[in-house]
Amino acid sequence: MVSFAVALAAAGAVIAGGAPGSAGPLPDAAAAQPGPTYVYKVHAPLGQQSQDLLGRGFDVLEQRDGDSLFVLGGKDEGTRLQQAGFTAVVDQVLAPPQWTPPAKKSQVDAADINETFYGGYHTVNAHYAHLDAVAAQYPSLTTLVDYGDSWKKTQGAGGYDLRAICITKLNAGDCALDPNAPKPRFFVMGQLHARELTTGDVAWRWIDHLTSGYGTDASVTALLDSTEVWVVPQANPDGVNIVQQGGNSPIYQRKNANGTNGSNCGGSASSQLGIDLNRNTSSHWGGQGTSSAPCDQTYKGPSANSEVETQALQSLWRSLYKDKRGTAPGDAAPADTTGVVVSMHSYSNLILFPWGYDSTQKAGNDAPLRKMGTDLQAIAGSGWTSGQPGEVLYNAAGATDDWVYDDLGVASFVWEIGPSSGSCSGFFPTYSCQAGTFWPKVKPMLTYAADKAAGPYATTTPPPTGCDTRTNDTDVAIPDNGAAVTSTITIADCTGNASATSQVEVHVKHTYRGDLVLDLVASDGSSYRLKSSNNDSGDNIDTTYTANLSSELRNGDWKLKVQDVASQDVGNIDTWSLTV
Ligand SMILES: [Zn+2]
Known part of the structure; x- marks a missing residue:
């Protein structure tokens, strides 16, 4: 343009x-x-x-x-x-619109997967045919979920199902609509604002990347073995249906298609029917950055959570995530909270996180949210900014990212994908921008965010103290051909499990070391053989052994156990050291 x-x-x-x-x-x-x-x-x-x-x-x-x-x-x-x-x-x-609407069909069929507008963007039917095709091809990785109906469908006036796909290496309990399901969950959606075309296309590519990459791409395989990835490619299908009817001149429809309170809106870009689904949630509904006028693009709706699309999303999120946060704005969700939710929008190259309703309020988990924001900004590259909406754009209440954090404590973000100027700017970038510009940039952002679902607020474990090498140099006599003797090292203040390459440095005085059997005994009684008896007639042991102690806690009493299993020669444990 x-x-x-x-x-x-x-x-x-x-x-x-x-x-x-x-x-x-x-x-x-x-x-x-x-x-x-x-x-x-x-x-x-x-x-x-x-x-x-x-x-x-x-x-x-x-x-x-x-x-x-x-x-x-x-x-x-x-x-x-x-x-x-x-x-x-x-x-x-x-440019003024030239109407070339795609054919209208009463239901999705397989051929619709190729239905596009404006140079390659997929219609709602194409997105839904794509979900069906992926699920048919990858049954061990995918679960389709119908989580509600669009407004038009509830009115019997066409419309669509609201559809999600859950992608993971399926085991028992995975992808259940149950907040106690075993794996952490990453959730991403596109086109809540219908005209933001890039976001639906990114969702399509992300689904393909995951399903086709399992078993061949190591990071995808690890992700799907450990995490559920939920994708809603078309969060506002009624709105997208309006957009796509513009054909090669897409319509600037942002909101849903509920005309109950806006039937007389003019239809221009500044006067459209519908409710802004990103101002309609029940988190601080009606606050800053929202409008009460039905034709406005930021119309908040007649009441909080009034729209079926909003209700369906809130219900879906409550069935996917436990409520981990108190109700005050500054309450933090605990460090063991799992899950990340991303609502993709366009454009302006921004990473936004709560609170959006008022940037003077800081989230209880502000530090880790902000850290993820700057990490994502770094991954996205030059020209990107992160912050609360009011810090970098404007305050906006009732958005989905605020609701997810407010109601559940789950880490949530809005990404505004796309530059403000240049050939790939705007709501309707040339379709070649998707493969050439946006996907290479957003794929690593999605990968980062999905990997974070296991513990977005987990603090990096500080290096434990009290883990230095410990030594016991008290001599212990070893009776000739007799009972085993032990020397103990106690480790405290060194949390976590021991290393798979723990070091045991042993110095024993003895006149026939082949007589000796050495074991390291952990505090739970597990025994690790360091040396067996043999015919080695040499003097003394001065050896450092490597032991895999990774199944043992570092803290506790560790015993070096020495037994002389043959007669004539004697000696003593001189000194030994342990590094776990
Ligand atoms: Zn948007």
């Missing part, structure tokens, strides 16, 4: 002179998007001005450039911005 930076007064002439494209037949009233669409760059520094802009119902993009935010709208939107007291310039003029 060509970028214009034209002052509003001058842009007015451009707008008036631009001939709107022929709209053609409209496939669906909800999909109407007449005339060209404009991106306005608006002066709105972090803080009050940003929240004002959101509060007035402008379609504020999930993008920031220094002190500027960006607003999507028709040709009148610039005037509205000026009247509201904002300084704005036209940043981009987007």
Whole structure:
């Protein structure tokens, strides 16, 4: 898309002179998007001005450039911005739509897997046919879950099932809708905001990467042996259905398709029906960054958790994760909490984590969340930023990542994938950007986040103290051809299990060392043979033995046990040392 930076007064002439494209037949009233669409760059520094802009119902993009935010709208939107007291310039003029909707079908069939729009993006039916195909090909790795119905389906007006796939090396109890299931769970979803096309495509590739990589890719194999990976590629299928009806000029539908409170919305980018599913959860519903006007893009809905898509997600998450957190904003989930949830959005190259409703509030697990944020930022590369939404973008209440952390204590993130400028920027990047730019960047981010599901808040174990080499140099006489004698080393303050290459340094005075049998005895009574008897007639033992003590706790009493099993020669344990 060509970028214009034209002052509003001058842009007015451009707008008036631009001939709107022929709209053609409209496939669906909800999909109407007449005339060209404009991106306005608006002066709105972090803080009050940003929240004002959101509060007035402008379609504020999930993008920031220094002190500027960006607003999507028709040709009148610039005037509205000026009247509201904002300084704005036209940043981009987007091509008017040319309607080439994909064929409508009453149900998904296998052939739909090839159904695409806008140069390769998959339709909802294609995504669902893909889930079915993957499940059929990899039955030992996959479980399909229908976790609810879209709003249109509940109305008997078309619509879709809400579908998830659980991917893991399946054992008993895996992928059950039970928070006590054995493996930790990584959950990722795409297109909760329907028009954010990149996120659905990333989900598709992630599913293929995992299922085709099991048994051949070591990191995928290790992940699926230890972890469940849940993917919801189309979290808002009704919304995506509207987007895809634009064909080669996708519709800028962000919200779901529930028109109950917005049936008279104009259909332009700044006046659309539906509820913003990322403002509708019951966590701080109705707070900053939400709108009460049904046609606004950040419309929070008539009540908290009013939407069937939101209800279904909240219910699914409660069936996947235990509640590990108290109710105060600063309450922390414990270090043994498992699970990571990522909601993929676009764009602006941001890693966001709770709290989103108010950046002056810090999560109880702020430090590990922030650390994961900076790790992900480093993996993503230059141009990425991480922080709470209000620190880097704007405060926004009722989002799913806040809900997941608020209700369950699970580590949760929003990723805003994609640059703010350049050929792969925007909601609708050229399809070749997916394989060439986004997937190589997001794949290692997903891998990192999935690996973290086992313990996102686990602190790195500090090097234990009290683990230095210990020595006992008290002599112990060894009776000739008699009972075994022992010398003890006690280890305390050295937590964890001993090494598989523990070192036992032994010095014994003796005139015929072949008579001697040496064992190391752990505090639980387990015995490790260091040396057997033989015909070696030499004097003394001065040897360091390596023992695999990895099944033993380091702390406890360790005994060197020595027995003389033949007559005539005598001696004593001189000194011995143990490094566990
Ligand atoms: Zn979004």
